[in-house]
Structures are given as C-alpha cells and as structure tokens.
Amino acid sequence: MSQPAAANYGSFDKWLPKLVLAPSFVLTLVFVYGFIIWNGYLSFTPSRILPNYEWAGLIQYERLFENERWWVAVKNLGIFGSLFMGVSMALGLLLAIFLDQKIRMEGALRTIYLYPMALSFIVTGTAWKWILNPGLGLEHLMHQWGFENFTFDWLVNTDMSIYTVVIAGVWQSSGFVMALFLAGLRGIDDSIIKAAQVDGASLPRIYWRIIVPCLRPVFFSTLMILAHLAIKSFDLVMALTSGGPGFSSDVPATFMYSMAFTRGQIGMGAASAMMMLATLAALVVPYLYSELRNSKHG
Amino acid sequence: MHKENEVGALKIKHVRKSYGGTDILKGIDLEIDAGQFLILVGPSGCGKSTLLGLISGLEQTTSGEIWIGDRMVNNVAPKDRDIAMVFQSYALYPNMNVKQNIAFGMEMRNVPKAEQEQIIARVAKMLQIEHLLDRKPSQLSGGQRQRVAMGRALARNPGLFLFDEPLSNLDAKLRVEMRTEIKRLHERTKTTVVYVTHDQIEAMTLGDRIAVMKDGIIQQFGGPQDIYDNPANMFVAGFIGSPSMNFILSTVEKTQEGVGVKVESGNKQFVLPLRADAAAKLSSWVGKEIVFGIRPEQITGTVNIQQDNPHITKADCKVEIVEPTGPDTLTFINLNGKEAVCRVHPSEAKRPGERMQLAFDMSKAVFFDPSSEARVA
Amino acid sequence: MHKENEVGALKIKHVRKSYGGTDILKGIDLEIDAGQFLILVGPSGCGKSTLLGLISGLEQTTSGEIWIGDRMVNNVAPKDRDIAMVFQSYALYPNMNVKQNIAFGMEMRNVPKAEQEQIIARVAKMLQIEHLLDRKPSQLSGGQRQRVAMGRALARNPGLFLFDEPLSNLDAKLRVEMRTEIKRLHERTKTTVVYVTHDQIEAMTLGDRIAVMKDGIIQQFGGPQDIYDNPANMFVAGFIGSPSMNFILSTVEKTQEGVGVKVESGNKQFVLPLRADAAAKLSSWVGKEIVFGIRPEQITGTVNIQQDNPHITKADCKVEIVEPTGPDTLTFINLNGKEAVCRVHPSEAKRPGERMQLAFDMSKAVFFDPSSEARVA
C-alpha cells in the first residue's frame, strides 16, 4: 500500500504518530549525528590523549593515509565484512529453513545455534584461540588421531589470520541470523506455499522463488545487523588475535580504538572513524534508498 | 491443451478428514470419469474447500483413498499430482507481479520461454487482465486478484483442475463471460474439473455432475437437471434453486378427481390436485401431514401460462411482500401460515396487501416426509 | 439500533482519486438521503472499493468533498465518521477469536459488557455462526470468515454502513437469507447503507438507489427498476441484468404500420415493429443502422405468453446452444449474425439445431446509437 493507513485527519490524530516518534528522532539526531559532527571536528584537531579543539587542518588525514597499518585494517575489513556477512547469511538462512522442516528437537537445536551470542567474547575468544591454535587445538587433535599431514595454522599465519576471525564471527552471529529468518519464515502465509506446491514447485524451489523473496524485509534487517556487527567487530578481533600476528588481522575498529585510547592519538582515531563512516555512507545510503523506495510498494 | 490418456478420472473412497477432534468430512465417496466436470455445492463450511485440499494433496486424509487416473495418490506429493488449482483465498505470490504469478507454474514445469509468453498473452486476454501484467497483487482489486488466480491455473495444462469459487468476486457480466470461457475450455481440452461454486447458474450450466454436500456428507450426486427436478431430500431441494423451493406443510386429501394437498392462503382454502404418479405414491399418506415442495417459478401469474396445462390450478392469494428483480417480480404470499415465494411477470405484479390470482403448476411438485425429510414422491 | 437525527445522508462531490499517476476515480458525484440504501455496481476494477475507502476515510481523496449528514468529513478521522464497514478482504483480526473480533468495535466504543454479550448472541444467531465463536479466523472456511466480517459490522450501530461484497462467498440459500436479513435490518433501523455487489438480485432487491460505475465514472444513478428498464447507455443496459441484454445491430425500416427493425435469423428475415413512442423517436433514423437491445426474458417461447400483447411478434429461429438453468432454459439463437439469448420455459425448450417459434416482446426494447452507445429510444 502506498498510502498510510490513515493520514491527515484531526490535528491530534495527525500529529500523534509524529509526536511519538519525535523523541527517538531527536535522540538519534543528537546522539548519532551530533556525535558524528563532533567527531568530524576532532579529526581536524591535534587532539592527543584528550580532546582538544584547536584547528589543525588535514594533518590527521595525511598521517592516516601514510599509515600502513590503517590500510591493512581497511583491507581486512573488506575481507572480513564480505565473508562474514555472506557466510552468516547463507548459514543462518540454511539453518532456519532446515529447522522449519518440523525437526525433532527443534527447541534444543535452536538454542545450540543461538547460544554463542549469549556468551561474552572476552572468554569465548580464549576458547577459540585454543581450538584454532595449531599446537593445542584442532591440528594437534588431528595429529593425535593419526592424521599427521593435517595442518590448520591460520591463526598464526599472517596471510590467513583474518579468516580465523571470520570463523569465530560466523560462529557467534549466524545463530542470531537463523533466529531472524526463522521468525520471518513463521510469519509467512502458508496458503501461498500451498499454491506453489500445486504449481509444481519442489521444496527447494518454493523456498528459493517464493519464500525467500517474501523475506526481503528480513534480509534487510539481517544485512543491517550483520554490517553493524562486522564494523564493530572489536571484541572478536581483540580476543582472538588482538590484531596479530603483527597487525595482520587489524580492523578499523581496533585501529581506531588503539589510536584514540591506547596511543593517545585521538585526532587520528577520529579521522579514521570519519573515513569509515564516509565509506559506509557511500555503500549503505544507496542501499537504504532503494530498499525503502521499494518497500513503499511492497 | 490436450491430454492423451485418461489420466483425469477421479475416485474418492470413504474419505474422512478431521481437524483436531472435529470431523469435517465424514466419509465421502465420489467417482467421475476423465473429462467430466464435477460441481461441488453445499452450505458454507460444509467441507468443500477441505475436499479440494485433500484431492490436491495439500491436506492429508484422516482415512480413505483418493485415486487420480489409476494411481492411488494418497502418498503422492501435490506437485506430482498434475493438478492446477484456484484457491478461494487467491494465494497469489505477493513478491511477484501478475505476469510472474502466471508464469511460475509453467517455469516449474520447464515450459520454453517463448511458449510461456504466448500462453500468458492468451490467458491474460481471456481474463481481461492484459493491462495489469506488471502490477503486484497488492495493487489489484478483489476481482482482479481472483482473475489472476484463475490465470495461474489456466496457464497450465494439468490432468485435473480444481477451482474453489473462482468467479465469486466478479461482476455478473464478466462472470457470464468467464463461465462461458470455462465451458469452452472444458469442451476443447476435456480436462477433468472439480469446481466449487455457490452460483446456481454456474452449477447448473457447467456441471456434468453435481455433488451436493452438507456437514461433510454427500447428500446427492447426479446430473444437474436431475438434481433440480428430482431432489433426494428436503435439504437438496431447498439448497438447489434460487429463490429456494417453497415447502408447505399440508395434509393429503382425497378429492373427487384423485388425491390433493390442502392449502390455505389469506383465510381461503383450496386443494391442489396431484399428478397421477404422485397421487399413486401418496395414497397411503391420505389424511396425514406431508411437506409439499413447489418452486417459485411454478407459482406464477395467470397471464403468461400454458392455458391448457392440466396440472395448473388457479387460486386467489393475498400479496405480502413484493421484490422486483428485473426480469421477474418475486411475490411473497402466505401458504398454510408460511411465507411462499412466487415468480411473477413484472407487468402482472400487484402491490403488497392486494389480492392476486396465481397459477400453481403441480406438474413438478415434490413431496417429503415431514419427520425424515426424505422424498416420498 | 435507531438513529435520531438524519446523520446518515451522504453526499459525494466531484471526488477524484489517483494512485501514483493513474486516475482511479475521475470525478464522482452522488447524493443519497439518510436511511437510503445505495448499491454500487460496476465491472471489476472500476473503483468501487476505492470509493468505499474514500467514504470511510481510510483513503484520502485526491480532490473533491465528501459530506456525511451536514459535515464535510474530508478532514474527519475514520473512527469519528461513525461508520461500520465490511471489507472485501474480510480483514479479520488474526489474533482474536470470532467473538472477540465481533466485540472489538463495541469495546472500543465502551458498550457495557452485558449488552455486548447480548448483541454478539443476536448477531451470531442471525449469521449462523454461533458454533464458531471460539475459533480463530484461520480455522474458518471462506464463507464463515465473510460472515464474521459481516457480524463485526452489524454488531455496531453506526450512522453509515459500508458493505464491500459482503455475501460473495456464501451459498445461494444463505445468501438469500442474509439478503433478507439485511433488508429487514435496514427497514428497521433506517441506517444509510452503501453496498457493493456483483449480484444482480441483491442489487435489484436491496437498493433504493443504484449507481452503475465504469472506469471511475458513474454511468447512471437511479432507482433499480428505472435503471433496469431505462438504461442510459449500452454499458448500463448490458451490465445490469443477467443474462445480459441482447444487442442487435440492425436497420430501422418504415413498414406499413409504422417503424420497425429488420432482423435476420437462420436465413429468414423479419421486421419487429416498434411501439409508438420509440417509433416517434426513431423516425429520423429510418434507413440507418441502430443497436436494438432486448432482454433475454423478452424473447420467450410462445406458450406462456400474454397472447393479446400487441407488442409481441412471433418468429421462427434456429436454436444454437441450450443451457438449462433449472427454472428456465437459456436458448441461444443467432440474430443478425450475433448470438442472442432467450429465456425459454424448460418444457418448451428445443435442442440445438432444431427450429423454434419464439415470441419477441418489443414493449421494453431499447435503442442505442451504435457510435456513441447512448440511448436514443
């Protein structure tokens, strides 16, 4: 429906929704956009351990662009973000669909898939670190079982370490993605599924052609949430690799944090945050635009 | 759209269906040949849609067997039953536009793209939805949605069509056109059809066979005219025909000429003589109460009648209510204390309160046992 | 359920509505008095539901004014318009059972609990859904859902009822009963009603006024019999009445007695003389082509006719198709190369291919300009 269910009537009815929405909107304006501006300003200052409001021009950006570690972080975010989002999405959807097949023990399995979100990564990170560590975890175990040639040393390999972050990230988030999709699946009117069955579609095709497209709003939510997790993947990286070996698995969030809080380079931290936001805006705003324009007719 | 072998014959054996504890279908037996057109009618909630659900395989029978052609299909998946269905609730795919909705079933069956286009064009033309092909279901009116649902089924070439009130949201004109189209289609393709409808005309004109259901039980199964003329019981008699048959509780009496039923209207009494065959059957009922059924079109004005019809009795009655429907005026009178409808030509119609000479044509009157409601003559 | 003042009068002035760029309603003007029963009819997709949406306030007019009673309600919220509505799509609250669905509106208006119970009981009885009160909408059949939707509206006591095809999913019998109930209700409460239907009988019997719409424009607005007998144009003539009026393109000719139209059927030609008033109006059309419209019930068998009717002309025609509908048999013949339907008594009906003597009653025949489709006589 392109029309609001009811629009401009008595002035109160007309204003009520806007009025109710207003606090959230104001909070967003102040606490998101206000802070972005604040941060933007900081990125043009020489701030060190505390904010400082002297104007310093583009110096922080110059330093940032010269910083090798920053570029590694950006590249890693690209790898991590796309893999993490893609795999979580695929796995989450698959699990949701499978769980929707009236599985025995659905409740138990669902909880198993969900629990990683429940545990703080401060410590589950340690467990992962052990499991992925060649000398302690999987590789060691395989060797003990007699598979001497088995190697799995991504954690300690500069080129592969970012992928271990993907593994742990997927582990942590795909269960929630599953929950989102499952809730969506259970909201679908099953008469259209029936119609598709009669139309001769096999189960996989029903999902692929009818149900999954109907989940479009859920995809939107999931994508947003995963992107949000990917960008904020701070705990994950810190607990698993601390950005290492070297800074090979650094991501912008950890970069920003160490600059702004550990190394007393708030100005550069702010500049990196602005760069990140700008990149994101370039990616996300068009998506938001198309998605919301579509939903009007949905 | 032609089928080689007789895949479409449908046989339903002792089928039962319950939801939770409630029995919805209580032992249905039906059998039609390939190429026949079966109409399901019955009051709302009697289980028609449920029966279609079972035939399509979307619902599971609680017990009993369903045969399509020579296969027992109880354990065959819906998609392998070679069925096309129009759902009462349309069930359009909300994510697809009209064209994609129609194409989907063909795609699933790997119909070549060019052929799809051609079929879509033909179906859309027939259903007059060409200008809607790019719309999403949410942008359609009720009748337009229903036509798309219809189009989805018609685009296929199945062994069996299931239609659940496919024309209920269409206007009369379009409905007549669609009805004719369906009839043509059926005559051309000879595909077996099971068709649920509430429309008397659809039921009478489309069906080879009609099954009248009530509360999950089939009351009568037969040809349309046969059911109309020879209803098996009061329920069928009352259900088929619109306006309904008038049921008048009266007493069977012996008259000079033979046997008749006594009727009283507006303080005047008269006896309607029975035709010979009925009189013979009712000889044992003389003096007893009986329900006598007469359709509205069998009580008419006295002008436009076959004056020499021996079964016609004229009587003077008081008009209570008058309902002009266009071609006819429904005139309500009181017979034996109960309201009865008569179909009168508008030119003859009187106004409420006036008296009117009416002709009772007893040649098709039917008689029921008041307690069992079964037909006795 | 009685309303004191005349709150229910409805006036619609130059109302337009577009979705996106498409105009759906193109300037609607309508006016009915309080207590009147307005029927909206028109082909699927012509904008009937949209118009109801505007009256209810659920959709906003693009331009124009809507008046209820003496208030211009364009800026009045739907809930303050004192309206009850039955949606074409039912729109039952899925989370509530039938009883709660019906009670919801009363609750919102703070009807005392005891009164609610009473009203629910009454409405449920009337709609025959007493046994369903505890079910959720998903457990109902199509017709049952529709009745619940109806019950939701009837439980209220609004100034204006809006019904969007409220009976389309009901069986004929129930439909007749419901129709009568609605009529009674309306007679008792004298609440204004706007009622969308595709059912000819509903339209003719329920309405005080009928508005025939097409493509967002009102084609004719008047009393039911008036519209039936005196359609303003070919569209209305064809749309109202089922089966549709026969339109026959023929030539106006001067005859000895006056003026007539030339008709040819199965290689035989004959002239149907016009009644005096039509003849007068068509004098300027002599020699020209005209569309002449005659309803199926005006072409009948020769037995049951008023033998002394001067407007009747008998002619011998070849039967092409025969459709028995129960009370009548629809007989298709060919007139001037076009199929025409005649309503014949089953006892007189012939079989396809046979010839048959038919009586053409020209007393109600109408005539249209073939190019503008407007009525000329």
Place this chain on the structure above:
Amino acid sequence: GEVEVLHWWTSGGEAKAAAELKKIMQSKGHTWKDFAVAGGAGDNAMTVLKSRVVSGNPPAAAQIKGPSIQEWGDEGVLANLNDVAKAEQWDTVLPKVVADVMKYKGNYVAAPVNVHRVNWLWVNPEVLKKAGAKVPTNWNEFFDTAEKLQKAGVVPLAHGGQAWQDATVFEAVALGLGGTDFYKKAFVQLDQATLKSPKMEEVLTTYKKLKKYVDKNSPGRDWNLATAMVIQGKAGMQIMGDWAKGEFLAANKVPGKDFVCTPAPGTSNAFTFNIDSFAMFKLSGDSAKAQKDLAAAIMSPQFQEVFNLNKGSIPARLNMDMAKFDDCGKQSSKDFVATSKSGGLLPSWAHGMAMYSATQGAIQDAISQFWNTDSMTAKQAVDKIAAAAKVR
C-alpha cells in the same frame, strides 16, 4: 574522605596487593572506592579514565606510568603532590631516575609503587642439563644453548607472539648487543642516527634469528602459557619481566632449583625498569585530603614491602629491607641500586617507560611486523623503526 582509585590489578597476587593499600587507607579513616578495570595492560582503564576526565568526574588516583604522566600533565588535570613529597622526603628515598618519572615540570604528580625488572631470562635448568647446555650470559652463548636445546627436541625459547612480548624480547636483544648507551640513544632519546646505524641492523638481524628457536604456535599466545612451557620443560628459556616468577611459584617451583632467573643475555650490568605508579587528579575538599594520604600510604615502606612481596617486583624506595624477598627479588634489588649508580638503570620502552604511547605503539608495530613477516629485511625494518620514532 573518599578515594576512588582506578587500577587494573584485578586478580591473583595483584588484587591482594591492591587490597593492602585499601586496608591502609581505611585505617586512616578514608573510604576506598575501588575502580578496577583490567584488560590490555591498562588499555581499558585508560579508555575509562579519559571518559571520566572528559565527563568531569576524574578518579582520585589512576594507575598511570612513565611518560604518560607527562602527557596527562600536559592536559593540566593532575594534582600537585609536592607537600606530601617534601614531608615524606621522596627526593631522598627515590632514585633520581624514578623521581623524574613521577614529576611533571618539577612537581610531583604521581607516586611509584614498585619497580619491575624486565630484562630477565627464565630458565628451566633441568632441560638445559639434559641437552648439555649452560645458562647463556651473552647472545652468542644464547644461540649455542638454543641450538643444543633444539637438537634435544625442546623449544629453545618460549615466546608469545603479541606485540608487547615481541617488543620485550627485542628490547633485551638491543640492550644485550648495543649496551646501555646505544639503548638510551635509540629508545630514550630516539636519536635518528642511532636508530639507522648498522648496530641497529645487527640487533634486528639477531632478533630475527631468534625466530628459528621459537615454535610456530607462538602467535597470540599469552605470556603465561609461554611460561608454562618452561615450567613443564617443553621449552628451555623465556625472556620476560619479573612477573613471570608468579607463574613458577604458583606451580610450586622453587627458585634456583626448579627454575633460574638470570639477566637476559648481555644485560647483567643493566636494568630495564617498569615502574607502576599512581597519578593523582585535581580534586577538591575532603577527597583532596584523602588523596594526599593515599600518596603517602603508597610510599610507606610497610606498603611497599607487602605489595611487592605479592607482586614479584621490588620496592621503588631505596634502602628497604629485602629479607622477606626471594633470591630473584634480592638480585633485582641489588642490581637496581647498582645500576642506578652506574647509569645502567634504563626505562623499558616496551613497557611504556621511555616514550609517548603513540611513538611506542608505532615502533612496536614495526617490530612486530618485522618479526612476523619473513620477507622483510633488517634494512627495511630499520627504516620503518626510524620512521615510527618520529611519530608523536
């Protein structure tokens, strides 16, 4: 008054040590509001501290050390402790090197709690004996020993591949090969010439040579797991600060018998220190008074002893009775006094005692990258480090 103390001594011996301070404060009639934030060697605590300062609610004292004290001083938020220092004669009881760290522009703003020695080599003598190797005293010996250990099938050097551990080892190599002057010039004065000198290249080459003797699972390993390898005899040696002793003791090992602590190769005449200290923030009223008492309490011999016994380090105060300390502690204390006179007492840059955090971080990045990237040459690393040293 109330003192809110931000620290990251949250578990084990550290927490017990901090509890001592609380006790002392309570005995003086103050309320101790504990504000403990662990993690990342104080990274989290620094984050919290900044937010607190920004929101206008700084704690009374926060665990800040080394040049960071100067950085905070630059922001003008630290309190002046000169009156306490004078009363308690800090200038005399503290070595000058230590006292300088505690001062901002000549005024005391912080109080030291302990001194860690970073340049220790921890050895499992059993393992060395089996391999027929001896405890190395310089880097050449170290490589001999390592070679023997490797032949014997044990990991020669236990190491955890985290940036700060990489830096700790590097620091030891640089000090061992370059000596105190080189170290001072390179890492305290950040002299570009020294940083780019051939010596530096040699240091880096040697450093990289160590990687051969480290197992491949080391990246990301916590230091204490590395220590556990030495304890279990899976590895022979570890270069780590004196806190490693705690792990040995917790595993019921006896110093001198089950494990040996010795200065890292070639650094016996030097002492790289890592001093924990509390900087005091400007407060008013009662709390300010309590804050002064806190400073005094921290410097009291009684606290310094109890605290350092728990923590494995040595008191920052000179002239303390070391009787209760173990051998490693005693040696540390002795070397501390000795080197403070000889000029061998050096700030550990790897532990944030020598440079601003930005600089330190940049150099650590370069070193870690060099350690982990096999394709990188020492020459390239020299350039990177020199460039990093310019970061402010």
Place this chain on the structure above:
Amino acid sequence: MADTQNMTATATMPIAPSTTEGQSMSFITRWLPGPGRFILYAVLFTVAIYYLLPLYVMVTTSLKSMDEIREGNLLALPSAPGFAAWAKAWGEACTGVACDGLKGYFWNSVKMVVPSVILSTMLGAVNGYILSKWRFRGSEVIFAMMMFGVFLPLQVILLPMAQTLGWLGLAKSTTGLVFVHCVMGIASTTLFFRNYYVGIPDELIKAATLDGAGFWRIFFRIILPLSTPIIMVTTIWQFTQIWNDFLFGVVFSAGDSQPITVGLNNLANTSSSVKEYNVDMAAAIIAGLPTLFVYVVAGKYFVRGLTAGAVKG
C-alpha cells in the same frame, strides 16, 4: 520444553492437535524424501557440533584443575571433574581489591539490563509501528537516518557521550547506563519491528480504525498480540547486546554498579598475574547463563502462521 514435546507428539500421531500450526508444517515435512531428510539431520547436527565445540572446551576446562590444564590436552575430558572453579568464580575470585567473585556484578547487570531491554524494545515497537503503519511525508527519511546510526562505531561515541552524561548529571549512574543502552538500541529495535510490521496487512489497521480504535489501541490490541516472534527476536538481541556489552558498561558505570562483563573482564584479564583458566571459563559460563536462559524461553515463542488467514491475496 513444551514445544519440543508438542512437536514430537505431532510427528508420531496422524492427527495433529487442534492447531493449524501442526497441520501446515506437516505437509512440507511429509514430502521431503527419505535421503533428503537424512541429509537435513546430518547438516543440522554437524553444524551443531561446530557451535558446541567452544562450549565443550569451556565447560571441560572449567571442570579441570589448573595443573591438568597446564599439562593436558584441551579437548580431553577432565580426569577428575570438580566444581571448585565454579564456586570460585561465583563467590571468591578477585575482581579488584574485593574478592567476592561475580555474584555482586551479576545483580548489577540484571538491574541495568531489565529496564534497558524493556524500554528499548518498547521504543522500537512503537517506532516500527509508526514507520510501517502510520507513514507520513519524511518518515522514510527518518527511518533511513535511524538506520545509518547503527553503523556508528561505539568508540566514537564514548567521549562525547561521557561529556553529555556529565552535563546531564547522569555520569557514573545506572540510569545513565540504561539511557545509553536505550539510545544506542533504538536503531536496531526499530529496524526489527518496522520490517516485521511491514508484513502485517494494512487492512487490519483499517478495520480497527473503523471499529473506533485509535493509534494506541490498535497498537496494543491488534499489533502487539501479533508481534510475539519479533518481540522475542528483539529481546534476544537487546538482551545479549546489553548484557554482553563491556565498553559502555565499564565507561559509564560507577565502581559499585559495574555490570558483569566488567567483573568477568577483571577476573579473566590480568596484566601480570597468574592465570586461572578454569575459573575464567566457569565465570564466562556463569556470565552467559541469563542470556542462555532468555534464549531457551524466547525460543518457545516462534510460532508459525500468526497472520495466515487474515486476508485474501
């Protein structure tokens, strides 16, 4: 869990209990061929192992003694399982100068999480309702602006937020923390609800409007009862986000109202002390128990087909 029982019951009996749920789900299942079903289970269980592995490591480690951990294999079962580490984590481990374990932090977290989750979920529900059913000119833009907010890195917020809270006088208070969590949660909760509500037919709102229900009554009587699955999803999300949040918790809480993550962090993270992995793991599991509990409970409410049958088309 009642629902699992329910499911197994329906699987074995031909007649499902009187829910449409049981019916509609069974028809899909039935047509999945035998080997397909086997693969399905195989996949589900394999994935379950992947998910369970870290938990296994954590649980076994928490039951081991430190000596066994120092020497043994991570994946081995404990030779002499004991709950000493659990007891220590709950009541004795040091998390600062106090050594009372996690129990105090636990309740701090509860006090903070409950209002935050309730408030932010309610806000999200109302916002989602407006943005899907009461759209007005510019509402899409507002929504888009809110969405972009989810991408703001938390680190960016810390300092300005600290300053703002300082101005508001909310620094160092649980109220302040609740406030921060609500503000930061608005975007995701609004997103969840809005996208769920888009799927609820507008006709329902129309019908209710005519029935005389206003903005709030439609919300409470029609929309909210249909929202169970999404409320569950949102609750799960917010609960975990807030319960597991460390950064805000540590920065905006006062010393004695620190949430459990801070306690856990203090317990598990040490700069130079001896590490007790068994206690760390036990503590982590304890810290995760409430979220696990919420998951188990919430999971029961994913019910199929709430809106089915409401509207045609």
